[in-house]
Amino acid sequence: MMNATVNQGGDQPISTRGIVRAGVIAMIAASVANVIVYLIGSAVGAIPDDLPSSAEEIGIPAVIFACVLTITVATVAFWLFNRFSENPVRNFVILSGIVFVTSLTGPFTIDGASAGLIASLLVMHVVAAGVVVLVFTRLDLR
Numbered sequence: 001m002m003n004a005t006v007n008q009g010g011d012q013p014i015s016t017r018g019i020v021r022a023g024v025i026a027m028i029a030a031s032v033a034n035v036i037v038y039l040i041g042s043a044v045g046a047i048p049d050d051l052p053s054s055a056e057e058i059g060i061p062a063v064i065f066a067c068v069l070t071i072t073v074a075t076v077a078f079w080l081f082n083r084f085s086e087n088p089v090r091n092f093v094i095l096s097g098i099v100f101v102t103s104l105t106g107p108f109t110i111d112g113a114s115a116g117l118i119a120s121l122l123v124m125h126v127v128a129a130g131v132v133v134l135v136f137t138r139l140d141l142r
Contacts, residue, residue, distance in 0.1 A: 014082045018141030023075030025139065030131040031067040034124045038063050041123075046116030055110045055117065067128055074099075074132050089137055100129040 038060060041047040051058055077095060081088035107113065107121035 014088065014141040016079060018139075019075060019079050019082060022078070022135050022139050022141055023071055026074070026132050026135040027068050027071045029135065030071060030128040031064045033127045033131060034063050034067055035060055037120065037124050037127055041116065041120035044116075046114075046120045048114060048117065051117070052110060052112030055113055058117075058121075063124065070128065071132060074136070078136055092136055093133060096129060096133050100125065103129075 038047065042049075047058070074092075074096070078088065078092050081091045081095075085091050103125050104122060107118045107125070110117070110121075113121075
């Protein structure tokens with residue numbers, strides 16, 4: 001059941017098991033969604049077969065790895081906020097927003113990247129951030 005999570009006052013603290021579960025759900029959902037974005041981008045030519053040398057490693061394994069790595073860090077951050085903050089959800093959303101906006105510069109640093117590649121990568125960042133925030137703020141983590 002999807003419920004907004006709030007850890008204020010007399011509310012029950014969020015369980016570590018719930019946080020880990022949310023992290024795994026977010027990893028799977030973001031990975032699947034971003035692989036779909038990648039495949040669509042490839043199909044329409046936005047992600048070319050001949051990537052610039054600075055982007056040669058962009059592919060499905062790299063997309064999944066990036067999702068798993070960053071969402072693992074997000075899961076640890078949420079756990080830390082839950083452990084040491086009175087309002088972990090709010091603080092997590094603020095941190096997520098800062099990290100998201102900062103991450104948007106990454107695609108623009110790829111030398112020789114086409115506008116389609118940059119746009120596809122930006123969409124992947126939006127998808128991953130949206131999934132993470134949605135899962136960690138709406139899933140019942142108790």
